[in-house]
Amino acid sequence: MDQVDQIEQTEPYEPGRPSAAQWAAIRRTMTSGRGALTRRSMLRATGAGGLALGGLAGLGGCGIPPAKREGAGPASTDHSAEEKRVVFSNWTEYMDVSDDEKHYPTLEAFTKRTGITVKYTADINDNVEFFGKIQPQLAARQDTGRDLICVTDWLAARIIRLGWAQKLDPSHLPHAFANLSEPFRSPDWDPGRAYTYPWTGIPTVIAYNARATGGRTVDSVSQLLDDPKLKGRVAFLSEMRDTVGMTLLDLGKDPAAFTDDDFDAALARIQKAVDRRQIRRFTGNDYTADLDKGDIAACVAWAGDIVQLQNDNPDIKFAIPRAGYMLSSDNLLVPAEARHKANAEQLIDHYYRPPIAARLAAYINYVCPVDGVRAELSRIDKSMADNTLILPDAAMAAASHAFRSLSAKEETAYEQKFAQLIGA
Template identity: 75%
Template sequence: MDHHEPDGPSAVELAAIRRSLTNGRGALSRRTALRAFGVGALTVGGGAALSGCGIPPAKREGGAAAADDHSEKEKQVVFSNWTEYMDISEDNKSRPTLAEFTKRTGIKVKYTEDINDNVEFFGKIQPQLAAGQDAGRDLINVTDWLAARMIRLGWVQKLDAALLPNAYANLAPQFRRPDWDPGRAYSYPWTGISTVIAYNAKATGGKKVDSVSQLLDDPSLKGRVGFLTEMRDTVGMTLLDLGKTPGRFTDADYDEAIGRLQKGVDKKQIRRFHGNDYTSDLSKGDLAACLAWAGDVIQLQADNPDIRYAIPAPGYITSSDNLLVPAQARHQRNATRLIDYYYERPVAARLAAYINYVCPVEGVAEELAKIDPELAGNTLIVPDKAMAAKSHAFRSLSSEEEKAYEEKFAKLIGA
């Protein structure tokens, strides 16, 4: 595939994209349903390491046997994704970036929004993958911990680097070296997901809330604080507040973080641990401040000027959703070309303008500014160096750690 940077959208297209930012999406983002997986799911978590400019050789424990590729004869690719995770036209009748890919390459994309939950989706494809069969999908988009598990099991095809010139060149440094796929030999991120502190300035009386300590100890916030039901986000942010590193913590560190949160529960500082319903409570002021996902904050701010966010001084937790080609996929080459297409900066900009999560494509700001200068300057979508330097990934867990940690967290939140 040629290294190609297409012309930007026309003035008419730009207007349509801008309108879609407020009218083309649901009230809640796709992210609010992302992390609903059960205790003891035996997953392996992980995230991007935060340094390194090059991509080193990848290490791998398992291995998928090379499957027959039918890409040349069958000009198609089957892509499974989450809902509200792809740009759509103003009339809701087409997906512009996918349509452009087909126009350019002749490859038709069967696009399905059939991922509602990581564990549920894994259950759909696990029997076929375990049996060494085609799972009926050429490209899937799953969260880092599930991507790590699938790679470890050998249920993912190694990507052909020759078909990824844009991805290799344009991947932002903070996403280049996840500990579960250090060479990006099997995955490329679709988006980054940042966990921040959000607060309703009206509900706090104008007070800024910018630390986990403040969430847990400020008496003026008592009973109006929320933490996420996702273990990695809540414990990870608490570890940072305790001066620990989420990428290198011990069992004792984890227990200290759980104990710190338990005190917040016992003294009723924490109103509740929330999932996909925190956005409405924050907007109404029932929650004065909480841990939140950055993409949701951007959307809430469009409708409520009282919604603010803060990055704590010790930093914030970041994770990612990742594109993988399952073992035995029929159209590996076509799927890999589609991955690379989304690393062309104009394409990445259009996607970022719609979904509002961290764009993993370095240098996308210039193209995004053609669509919406405000979005291009938003470090929640396009992190600058200072923002990227504050991001921390929760380290990969063994299945034994996963089970033990999730059990302790479930007890904390009353699950």
């Protein structure tokens, strides 16, 4: 039985799953050489950041309010019926692969079930770079050559605001509509998920190397900024919304409802730590190697990286501050003028079937935005199903916070201030 057959797409789902040994082999491949720790070497550290999720309102059945848009052209002609294909652009190392790295099992299962072929390209390494690649076609109301893209929330928000995304048809998304997890249902930049569905959630937490801290727990931003025993061995992220968001929380401010003065106070607090050389550096996800070695004792970190590090290093720990943590997402979106919108919607819906969502989560190790995957993921790897960085429990979900949407003017001003702070 090949791996496509193992992911049967008829209902009800019956297992024919890879063995625990096969999944262990896949994870070993992921964490050696070019694996998940280098999955996105410029992971969201693009100077533009990622908007966190906003609001917990449920999806409405009809009349979902559209996001604010600056401009919109006529509806695109959909060629899905006569052209059974879809072109999908995603981040590198952001799709499950077979143990020989020659196949994408869940994509092949989609083709087997629907007859729709997928041209899959892992050509997104950086949000800003990718937007620069597709912006001219979007602005000219031309087909970008892609039917589905995966971008971080701030960029999804911008594309929607500019009128360059196609509104999704809920009738083509029954599994997505039913299974989308509550914290992801209605971000303020796309109310009711009219234009996007999340591919994965990205928690920002505190990580530390217990060997480097002498066994001490590090579980607050205050410790990172002020503890003299950590001086020179602390890292913060070069992603503004994560670093500032975590600091706002530590100051008792809500990242979903802060003022200019609150933002400046957070920057001033970080600046004091920079001036005292408490902070070693601001990083993208290249902090992982230093944290693994203990050169960085503690840091603000992305959860998926920590899950991967823990596979090989039991000294790597994470903590959710009492003040809470930041949560953002990468999102699936159909660009304006895409030729195969209905096919793309079917592909989105495919990844909201729990057996498929579990396999994706088992590979990428970020928060799964799909309800009902625990039993499926447990059959693959029980430790993953029990890991709150992949499947948050109620307490962790309640501790997540949103970084509010920014106006174009705010985004420019805040990013300039933050870039000056970190020396970018």
